[in-house]
Amino acid sequence: ESLTQVKYGAVSASVAQTNLHRDCRWYSVSHLSVRERIEKKRKAALVGGGQKRIDAQHKRGKLTARERVELLLDPESFVESDMFVEHRCSDFGMEEDRNKFPGDSVVTGRGRINGRLVYVFSQVQSIIIIHEAELVSLQRLHSLFVLFFFSICSIMDQAMTVGAPVIGLNDSGGARIQEGVESLAGYADIFLRNVMASGVVPQISLIMGPCAGGAVYSPALTDFTFMVKDTSYLFITGPDVVKSVTNEDVTQEELGGAKTHTTVSGVAHHAFENDIEALLNLREFFNFLPLSNQDPAPIRECHDPSDRLVPSLDTIVPFESTKAYDMLDIIQAIVDAKDFFEIMPNYAKNIVVGFARMNGRTVGIVGNQPKVASGCLDINSSVKGARFVRFCDAFNIPIITFVDVPGFLPGTAQEYGGIIRHGAKLLFAFAEATVPKITIITRKAYGGAYDVMSSKHLRGDVNYAWPTAEVAVMGAKGAVQIIFRGKENQAEAEAEYVDKFANPFPAAVRGFVDDIIEPATTRKKICSDLEVLASKKQVNPWKKHANIPL
Amino acid sequence: MAAHSLSPPLSRLLFTVKYVSLHSRCCAVHSKAHYSTVYNPNEKTFDKILIANRGEIACRVIKTCKKMGIQTVAVHSDVDSSAVHVKMADEAICVGPAPTNKSYLNMDAIMDAIRVTGAQAVHPGYGFLSENKEFAKRLAAEGVMFIGPDTHAIQAMGDKIESKLIAKAAKVNTIPGFDGVVKTAEDAVKIAQEIGYPVMIKASAGGGGKGMRIAWNDDETREGFRFSSQEAASSFGDDRLLIEKYIDNPRHIEIQVLADKHGNALWLNERECSIQRRNQKVVEEAPSTFLDPVTRRAMGEQAVQLAKAVQYSSAGTVEFLVDSKKNFYFLEMNTRLQVEHPITECITGLDLVEQMIRVAKGYQLQHKQEDIPINGWAIESRVYAEDPYKSFGLPSIGRLSQYQEPLNLSNVRVDSGIQEGSDISIYYDPMISKLVTYGATRNEALAKMEDALDNYVIRGVTHNIPLLREIITHPRFISGDISTNFLPEVYPDGFKGHQLEVDARRELLASAAALYIAAQLRSQKPYLCYRVSTIPVKCTHWELCVELGKGCHAMEVTKSGDVYNVEVDGGKVEVIGAFNLASPLLPLTINGSDRMLQFKVRVLSKLASELNSYMPEKVPEDTSSILRSPMPGTVVAVSIKPGDTVAEGQEICVIEAMKMQNSLTAARQAKVKSVHCKPGETVGEGDLLVELQ
Numbered sequence A: 001e002s003l004t005q006v007k008y009g010a011v012s013a014s015v016a017q018t019n020l021h022r023d024c025r026w027y028s029v030s031h032l033s034v035r036e037r038i039e040k041k042r043k044a045a046l047v048g049g050g051q052k053r054i055d056a057q058h059k060r061g062k063l064t065a066r067e068r069v070e071l072l073l074d075p076e077s078f079v080e081s082d083m084f085v086e087h088r089c090s091d092f093g094m095e096e097d098r099n100k101f102p103g104d105s106v107v108t109g110r111g112r113i114n115g116r117l118v119y120v121f122s123q124v125q126s127i128i129i130i131h132e133a134e135l136v137s138l139q140r141l142h143s144l145f146v147l148f149f150f151s152i153c154s155i156m157d158q159a160m161t162v163g164a165p166v167i168g169l170n171d172s173g174g175a176r177i178q179e180g181v182e183s184l185a186g187y188a189d190i191f192l193r194n195v196m197a198s199g200v201v202p203q204i205s206l207i208m209g210p211c212a213g214g215a216v217y218s219p220a221l222t223d224f225t226f227m228v229k230d231t232s233y234l235f236i237t238g239p240d241v242v243k244s245v246t247n248e249d250v251t252q253e254e255l256g257g258a259k260t261h262t263t264v265s266g267v268a269h270h271a272f273e274n275d276i277e278a279l280l281n282l283r284e285f286f287n288f289l290p291l292s293n294q295d296p297a298p299i300r301e302c303h304d305p306s307d308r309l310v311p312s313l314d315t316i317v318p319f320e321s322t323k324a325y326d327m328l329d330i331i332q333a334i335v336d337a338k339d340f341f342e343i344m345p346n347y348a349k350n351i352v353v354g355f356a357r358m359n360g361r362t363v364g365i366v367g368n369q370p371k372v373a374s375g376c377l378d379i380n381s382s383v384k385g386a387r388f389v390r391f392c393d394a395f396n397i398p399i400i401t402f403v404d405v406p407g408f409l410p411g412t413a414q415e416y417g418g419i420i421r422h423g424a425k426l427l428f429a430f431a432e433a434t435v436p437k438i439t440i441i442t443r444k445a446y447g448g449a450y451d452v453m454s455s456k457h458l459r460g461d462v463n464y465a466w467p468t469a470e471v472a473v474m475g476a477k478g479a480v481q482i483i484f485r486g487k488e489n490q491a492e493a494e495a496e497y498v499d500k501f502a503n504p505f506p507a508a509v510r511g512f513v514d515d516i517i518e519p520a521t522t523r524k525k526i527c528s529d530l531e532v533l534a535s536k537k538q539v540n541p542w543k544k545h546a547n548i549p550l
Numbered sequence B: 001m002a003a004h005s006l007s008p009p010l011s012r013l014l015f016t017v018k019y020v021s022l023h024s025r026c027c028a029v030h031s032k033a034h035y036s037t038v039y040n041p042n043e044k045t046f047d048k049i050l051i052a053n054r055g056e057i058a059c060r061v062i063k064t065c066k067k068m069g070i071q072t073v074a075v076h077s078d079v080d081s082s083a084v085h086v087k088m089a090d091e092a093i094c095v096g097p098a099p100t101n102k103s104y105l106n107m108d109a110i111m112d113a114i115r116v117t118g119a120q121a122v123h124p125g126y127g128f129l130s131e132n133k134e135f136a137k138r139l140a141a142e143g144v145m146f147i148g149p150d151t152h153a154i155q156a157m158g159d160k161i162e163s164k165l166i167a168k169a170a171k172v173n174t175i176p177g178f179d180g181v182v183k184t185a186e187d188a189v190k191i192a193q194e195i196g197y198p199v200m201i202k203a204s205a206g207g208g209g210k211g212m213r214i215a216w217n218d219d220e221t222r223e224g225f226r227f228s229s230q231e232a233a234s235s236f237g238d239d240r241l242l243i244e245k246y247i248d249n250p251r252h253i254e255i256q257v258l259a260d261k262h263g264n265a266l267w268l269n270e271r272e273c274s275i276q277r278r279n280q281k282v283v284e285e286a287p288s289t290f291l292d293p294v295t296r297r298a299m300g301e302q303a304v305q306l307a308k309a310v311q312y313s314s315a316g317t318v319e320f321l322v323d324s325k326k327n328f329y330f331l332e333m334n335t336r337l338q339v340e341h342p343i344t345e346c347i348t349g350l351d352l353v354e355q356m357i358r359v360a361k362g363y364q365l366q367h368k369q370e371d372i373p374i375n376g377w378a379i380e381s382r383v384y385a386e387d388p389y390k391s392f393g394l395p396s397i398g399r400l401s402q403y404q405e406p407l408n409l410s411n412v413r414v415d416s417g418i419q420e421g422s423d424i425s426i427y428y429d430p431m432i433s434k435l436v437t438y439g440a441t442r443n444e445a446l447a448k449m450e451d452a453l454d455n456y457v458i459r460g461v462t463h464n465i466p467l468l469r470e471i472i473t474h475p476r477f478i479s480g481d482i483s484t485n486f487l488p489e490v491y492p493d494g495f496k497g498h499q500l501e502v503d504a505r506r507e508l509l510a511s512a513a514a515l516y517i518a519a520q521l522r523s524q525k526p527y528l529c530y531r532v533s534t535i536p537v538k539c540t541h542w543e544l545c546v547e548l549g550k551g552c553h554a555m556e557v558t559k560s561g562d563v564y565n566v567e568v569d570g571g572k573v574e575v576i577g578a579f580n581l582a583s584p585l586l587p588l589t590i591n592g593s594d595r596m597l598q599f600k601v602r603v604l605s606k607l608a609s610e611l612n613s614y615m616p617e618k619v620p621e622d623t624s625s626i627l628r629s630p631m632p633g634t635v636v637a638v639s640i641k642p643g644d645t646v647a648e649g650q651e652i653c654v655i656e657a658m659k660m661q662n663s664l665t666a667a668r669q670a671k672v673k674s675v676h677c678k679p680g681e682t683v684g685e686g687d688l689l690v691e692l693q
Helices: A009-014 A034-047 A051-059 A065-072 A088-092 A127-132 A138-162 A177-197 A213-221 A239-246 A252-256 A258-264 A275-286 A311-315 A327-334 A379-394 A412-417 A419-432 A447-452 A476-483 A490-501 A505-509 A519-533 B022-029 B055-067 B084-088 B107-117 B133-141 B151-158 B160-169 B185-195 B218-236 B293-309 B341-348 B352-361 B442-454 B465-472 B475-479 B486-490 B502-523 B606-612
Strands: A079-081 A106-113 A116-123 A166-170 A203-207 A210-212 A224-228 A233-235 A270-272 A341-343 A351-358 A361-368 A399-405 A437-446 A462-465 A470-472 B048-051 B071-076 B091-094 B121-123 B199-203 B213-215 B241-245 B251-259 B265-277 B280-286 B314-322 B328-334 B377-384 B402-404 B412-416 B431-439 B457-459 B541-548 B551-560 B563-568 B571-576 B586-590 B593-597 B602-605 B626-628 B633-638 B651-657 B660-665 B670-675 B688-692
Touching: A065 A106, A065 A116, A065 A166, A065 A275, A065 B606, A079 A138, A106 A138, A116 A138, A138 A166, A138 A177, A166 A213, A177 A213, A203 A213, A203 A275, A210 A213, A213 A233, A224 A258, A224 A275, A233 A252, A239 A252, A252 A258, A258 A270, A270 A275, A275 B606, A311 A327, A311 A519, A327 A351, A327 A361, A327 A399, A327 A519, A351 A379, A351 A519, A361 A379, A379 A399, A379 A419, A399 A447, A412 A419, A419 A447, A437 A447, A437 A519, A462 A519, A470 A490, A470 A505, A476 A490, B048 B055, B048 B107, B055 B071, B055 B084, B055 B352, B055 B412, B055 B431, B071 B084, B071 B107, B091 B107, B107 B133, B121 B352, B133 B151, B151 B160, B151 B328, B160 B293, B160 B328, B185 B199, B185 B218, B185 B241, B199 B218, B213 B218, B218 B241, B218 B660, B251 B293, B251 B352, B265 B293, B265 B341, B265 B486, B280 B341, B280 B465, B293 B314, B293 B328, B314 B352, B341 B352, B341 B377, B341 B412, B341 B431, B377 B442, B377 B465, B431 B442, B442 B465, B442 B593, B465 B475, B475 B486, B502 B541, B502 B551, B502 B563, B502 B571, B502 B586, B502 B593, B502 B602, B541 B606, B551 B606, B602 B606, B651 B688
Parallel strands: A116 A166, A166 A203, A203 A224, A210 A233, A224 A270, A361 A399, A399 A437, A437 A462, A437 A470, B048 B071, B048 B121, B071 B091
Antiparallel strands: A079 A106, A106 A116, A341 A351, A351 A361, B199 B213, B199 B241, B251 B265, B251 B314, B265 B280, B280 B377, B314 B328, B377 B431, B402 B457, B412 B431, B541 B551, B541 B602, B551 B563, B563 B571, B571 B586, B586 B593, B626 B688, B633 B651, B651 B660, B670 B688
């Protein structure tokens, strides 16, 4: 009876065995129908590397690849692709191999996050166990990785065709020399797709384990890289190689842990406490994003009145212009329900960037942070801001900019580091952006930094000034010291300068700001402007691509 | 702590669950006038008054001035330049930088402000210069009216020793063991031994409970002497002390008096102020459940005798300690408007500030003793920016990111001097507001207080509403069985937050689950038609887990329309609500009754909750070898240096915050590894002070 059901010889030839548990059981054509075998395979794939491997992963405080996907996506929405792919070494009689199972290296497929389409790949960390146990030959590993690359590339291609984001859950075993040349090619295949997809569909990497060597460039090419604290690492070369090359003693955590990359290097955009926090936050984050560059910024039902007045803003800017305040207070008071998803909250803190909603519509927020280094622009903050602005522009997300900037940070460290070309990136990004751009000058807008921060001159759609705004070439004290060098009555001159320039009028009379508004009305104004600007159409001249000063 | 943000875990739960009667909500529009006396516009008083204070009391005085058509001048420190009292006043003058001794206590600057603005009178509020005879003298010298008693009365009553002698002479009951000025710690010990322990030590010049310490033995007396003299010196510029017999288990009941310059004096009934922490009042009520008419009259009459004995004019308060047998002893007289004056205003209908201004101008009292009523009951809760889980309240600072007073309810009065966006700074008293409710009966006033606390929205600073709500709903408080030891007796291990009954817990869990589902469903409801269609999760049944405290509660929820049926902890709860996910308050109908909720809990899907058990526990920092500042403040003294060996309990440093000095001690015997603070430095909460080896 079973024989009569075997109609697809090709399938039965490749699906030769399942070897799940220690007491490996054999299913062959003679015993089971194809349908039964499909079921068995599917079940086997779902169990992944077997209970032992699942336990091992849990013991490390981490979830398995499949659990991660399940948690990330809506219940029962995951449609797996390439589930039956497994390394083909089995075809050549490697029966003694007990470690082979379907979906061996990566779980790939599509699913939904709050009903919205997303493509996902989740690396199976158990590969490293194979490696550690030295049970596999180099040949085996190669074929394994070829499959791994094949699966990832395949879903990235699908995501591009359909126009939906790709989320990668990275947890590779780390770089292995044994991977060989073939893996170099495989990584390059992924890199190419990352680059092709850049600006077409949002790409997010969540690093949930070690990720080293060539593998790190894929997350680096994606739009956002998130990490899990204490369990994830990103580095080009591990501590051992570092020790042998530069003689530095450094731990994995110090070299490439979540803290390092979210505070020092700026490689990662956010770090979360554990796998579950990371995945649940990723779902929240996903809600902000459009599916592709062909979609408008998403709009969610909003319970926060768009015309809500915010009286607390009337007193937030201190009278003394040297005194700091927290730009986050302004942002949170203005956006819908104080819901602000900050990107890179611990890196280059003198600029604040992140996503929020205004009357339900996703917006990108950029703000100078007077609390840190007076909110000045330096190399790191310029690059942080520029990359964020470009993401928003690529994906049709309006940009709201809060300006309180005393200028670019002076000094040899900055000049030698190339503040000119790095600062130019932010300038470039704002100038190039064609999405709705609304700017609010809360206090200082001095010098070149004024121009950079989404000024009217860079095609800002609506630019507002609060009564506390001062648009000027520089602060009163510095200006007077230069203009009246060596002369007496500096204090008098300073007072005159303050009277003339330390207010919004010089900019307003020249049309550099559209209006001087009461801070309390800022939310109302922005919401109504965004409503109008929703149909904004602006096209840059045709070019192959611009040449941003990298 | 927005109601909808469910993701961040919370170590401690702040929530309130309470029945809100529909009746009170309907009545919310008809707010009752606070005062029954009518202001007589023909009675001319002053053209312009300067208010030498800040915060809620400055605002309170300005309100009455506006009613009386008097121009107002506010004084403020530089950090207060956009404070509410400054905005409310007709004119405002900056009198110096933030520290109080450079601004609100800066007599020169305030005298200048008076001259510049031409104010004819000064209302000092409470605290600051309100009981400073020097200030009153300087005003008198310039012909400016001090709205308060004259210098003689301030001086006589301001000195705790002299005041008792006068009280004794006026046949007012005084506390046994009364004694004199103390010079050294050993003197203090000798005096204490003569009186017999326990004794109380405090600054002679200080008012209220600040700087008051209780000693049960010689060592504590020495320590108390040192602290009190330091505090007395820093707060009052007068390091004299007072030691007296400490009455165990007493009630603190005070009599409001009002006297004019023509020898008339009235007693305006009592205020029960027994609920205190560290000798500072937390909840007050008027009248007291404890007094019978006879005792009330006896206390009132003695209070008036004392007022007359010092030719008192204006409003004042005579504080008594009352023991369980209704024996009462004179404690002190506060020659100023008291913080808790609103409850007296509620039950008598008098506007005390108006009366003070009238009396200062020289008018006779409008009322006779028999005209003073007790109309209903009034309760006052002092809402503080402080962490009630640390010794019933350690100061907390921050910016009020969200602030909403429960003024939508009837019979609620909120005296505050802050608004959304205001900063609670380390420089001043951390009081946010005085929440007063009143009703025909005590039960009515208490029920209203519960509602009002539930409807109060404060975000950005830690506040003591959970403790206040716990006090006013405690059976002992409701029955009136209270003393000044109420808090330590009821919460011997400190306040740990509300312990939920099974039903209340179920309701809270069910509400959290319903809220979570509402938020989830909103995320799946797109407004626009997208290129790629959205497939909402067609779910009407959820399995969830809510983390509450340390436990995780599994539940099943089904939803139809706005009705959520929740099965949790073996019970069924029906939650009805149209969730506004942007509102800090959550009005729900739970099992048929209306409730107002604010809470913060973590909700997980069943799957996430199951997997959560695999997540590693983050190892908390070992705190026995480091000392962190428990509150923001200024380092006053550092008693150790690196290399020293400290014994367990030995003082390491002293932090002053909001005028309180706090001694930080070693948790174990150890060698000091490093010191990260020095005297005079400002430290934030959680800042590392000292590392031990």
